[in-house]
Amino acid sequence: MxxxxxxxxxxxxxxxxxxxxxxxxxxxxxxxxxFARQGFPRGELGRLLALMHEIDHNGLNALLTPLRRQTPGY
Known part of the structure; x- marks a missing residue:
């Protein structure tokens, strides 16, 4: 990754x-x-959705909180 x-x-x-x-x-x-059941789309979007699914499924959403603060417009 x-x-x-x-x-x-x-x-x-x-x-x-x-x-x-x-x-x-x-x-x-x-x-x-x-999406995990039906199949993720091809390409970068599918890869990112699969990654987000793993993060969400494993209860790791808090890992993204510090990154949100670094993102303009958040």
């Missing part, structure tokens, strides 16, 4: 779907679990 991926989770928004415009780090766990 690239450490920059964690910064991307708190700065990039979901580009489509029900949660379009919401930060990847703010996507609900049930939505991430749905």
């Amino acid at each position: 690239d450490p920059q991926d964690l910064l991307k989770l708190v700065s990039q928004s979901m580009p489509y779907g029900k949660y379009q415009g919401r930060l990847l780090a703010d996507l609900p766990g049930h939505y991430l679990a749905w």
Whole structure:
């Protein structure tokens, strides 16, 4: 994993779907679990969603809090 991926989770928004415009780090766990069951999209978005699913599933969301403070506009 690239450490920059964690910064991307708190700065990039979901580009489509029900949660379009919401930060990847703010996507609900049930939505991430749905992707895990159905299959993550290809490419960087899928990789980031899979990472966020692992973080959420393992209760590690607090790891992103310090990064949120570093993100402009937070």
